[in-house]
Amino acid sequence: MSGAIDRRSLLAAGGAAALVPWLPAWAQPIASGLPTVGGADIRLTIAHRMLTADGKTSHAIGINGTIPGPLVRLKEGTTARLHVTNALPAEDSSIHWHGLILPFHMDGVPGISFPGIAPGATFTYEFPVRQSGTYWYHSHSGLQEQMGHYGPIVIDPADPDPVAYDREHVIVLSDHSALHPHAIFKKLKQMGGYFNHNKQTLAGLIAGRDQPLNDRVAWGAMRMDPTDISDVTAAAYTYLVNGHGPADNWTGLFAAGERVRLRIINASAMTTFNIRVPDLAMTVVQADGLNVRPVRVSEFQIGVAETYDVIVEPEDRAYSIIAENSDRSGMARATLAPRPGMTAPVPPLRARPLATMRDMGMGDMGMDHGAMGHGMTAPGEPMRHSMRDMKSAPTVKDTPAVQSISPTPVDRTGEPGQGLEDVADALTYRDLVALDRNPDTRVPSREMQIHLTGNMERYMWAFDGVKMNEVTAPIPFTLGERVRVTLVNDTMMTHPIHLHGHFFELVTGKGDHAPRKHTVNVQPGGKVTFDLTADAPGDWAFHCHLLYHMHAGMMQVVTVRAAEDVA
Known part of the structure; x- marks a missing residue:
């Protein structure tokens, strides 16, 4: 059987x-x-x-x-x-x-x-x-x-x-x-953290469950909330x-x-x-x-x-x-x-995680306030950037959909995800190895970088600061070409990014047995690199699979055309 x-x-x-x-x-x-x-x-x-x-x-x-x-x-x-x-x-x-x-x-x-x-x-x-x-x-x-x-x-x-x-x-x-989902979206537009009922409290500070006071002051100065893990919660x-x-x-x-x-x-x-x-x-x-x-x-x-x-x-x-x-x-x-009617113990919910400076795209710099010079802002200043702050991200538009740029994003594919940092034997993307040899093992002929951007206060989400309704042209690929794409997460939220019509190989050191996926979770302040063979002609959606992020603008179109059809 x-x-x-x-x-x-x-x-x-x-x-x-x-x-x-x-x-x-x-x-x-x-x-x-x-x-x-x-x-x-x-x-x-x-x-x-x-x-x-x-x-x-x-x-x-x-x-x-x-x-x-x-x-x-x-x-x-x-x-x-x-x-x-x-x-x-x-x-x-x-x-x-x-x-x-x-x-x-x-x-x-x-x-x-x-x-x-x-x-x-x-x-x-x-x-x-x-x-x-x-x-x-x-x-x-x-x-x-x-x-x-x-x-x-x-x-x-x-x-x-x-x-x-x-x-x-x-x-x-x-x-x-x-x-109704439109009611949820309206509340998120009114207040990005509307459904977060698990914010830090004075009682949590005293009990040692929440951040020390100096860290909390620093996060407050950046107008960021380390408890902001999920936009919509069990509330x-x-x-x-x-x-x-x-x-x-x-x-x-x-x-x-x-x-x-x-x-x-x-x-x-x-x-x-x-x-x-x-x-x-x-x-x-x-x-x-x-x-x-x-x-x-x-x-x-x-x-x-x-x-x-x-x-x-x-x-x-x-x-x-x-x-x-x-x-x-x-x-x-x-x-x-093994038999109907049986049950097993249900463990209680574990303590909620708190975002760190690593989730802010500051790599391993920790809570070093000298890092303010790396694209962060001084206490009391809103976390906004002009184009001159974005030398490391030349494709990012200076729009309201860009609240921050990760100053030192790191590859987090070797990490299991928020809340699992201390769990033994938790899966990471680097643990995955394809069972079969990859169908295309060519070296990519070009590279591109796409930034995942957002503004939680205004609940705006985009690629490279450009929302779907503001896009003037699709992202072009030539049929059959091999491209290395790096996704850089400039936000504090995890984004599951999905490309329709294709699989891609995660660049995690597995050679010709790289894991192939159609959706990849990009951790906060992190980056993910994958190799893509543009082998499916046509127009394809490319978007964050968080429904309200896609609805708020984090979606574009990828077009794949034969070389002779490209103007």
Whole structure:
């Protein structure tokens, strides 16, 4: 039964909630399994619905009546034909097939690759399935993704799977709010830290939980807040596993002795999760749908839109799957168990992290106030820069979307992410090594640098200081060229950057087995370098996958044209 879901156990689990009558109906364990669609013709319908999580019901958008939408199961080497109907009465919609390599006009981004799907209309996506692995799909229209318009994709390989396993569970992580997404965005525009209810206090100072007074004064002088880890927190969100809240306790079943594959997808709008299964090691075998050499870890950070496949070998007991928001204001929780109705201890939230000078792009300079001469400002001065301050960043425009420039950004791919600095055996990008040799090992013919810029006070986000609505031309690539791209994060926020239609190789010293990804988390004040082969002709979206950052301007278009077509 290698590689297959044990459907008999799933059917048995369907009535398992009746075995725990002491829980209210909404808090009874949710049986494993997701509705699945496949075959030669797949039909998906986007429509309004209500979502109940942890006993609270709010408005949402679902696909085929569920949140998340059904698991789309495809086979490498076949042709996918997906008929998508928009049953939303008053707004266009779309589906983007995240991480899939396909013709650009099937990519599903309104205004770039197609017009969108009008209310009542049906659009047929058709493309060859050229890959295998774990992926997902979501709306690229407005803020519908926040409301539940997303779902998982699993593509089975044409050849035998190099990953051995007995059972799999797809784990779709997301964040849901009873607030309408436009209301959330409005509050962020009014006050960037509106949802941060975990700021430093006098009590925290006295108790030693917060920064010493001199550090706090220095941060105040820069008009920056070291508790500003996530724009939207548990103050607004319930964190979901397969559409179910922590109290719902979604449960995945296994038999003792099995190798269980967890296909973990971060389908959230704004939440970076730190993933662990207490008392159970995980072996990472796939990142962003592509196989990697197995690496054993205790915990890993998953950025928005990333996917990781891990193998676990549980004993005959229950385990909690913990997905803690990186700011540690809340968590998603599920259970792995050999029998229905079992639960495992749920650890309390850990102490929230504080940003450091390293997160400000000051490398290892620490809280040296002499660093003010490296692009920082004197106490009492707002943190703004003119072009003469930006000699190290000549492409950055001096606009309101640029609050600061990282004076000494460093490569942070060897670090596990905010909040995991002291966790033993936490995954880093440098731990990832591609299982197969990279398809293109040419030395790049040119290099480019792109700055991730923002202004938290005004909630403006951009590339190189230029918001999407201000861009005058796309970022050009010549078909087939090899380019080395360095992303420099000039902000205090982590940004998951996604390029449509392509994979790229992270430059982490792994040679011709560099890990290949479609989305990369760029840590605050850090930088990431990747090599890109522009092998997909057309126009492609390039953006931060934090939904409100993209909505606020951190998005551009990459155009790939044959040399003879370039003017």
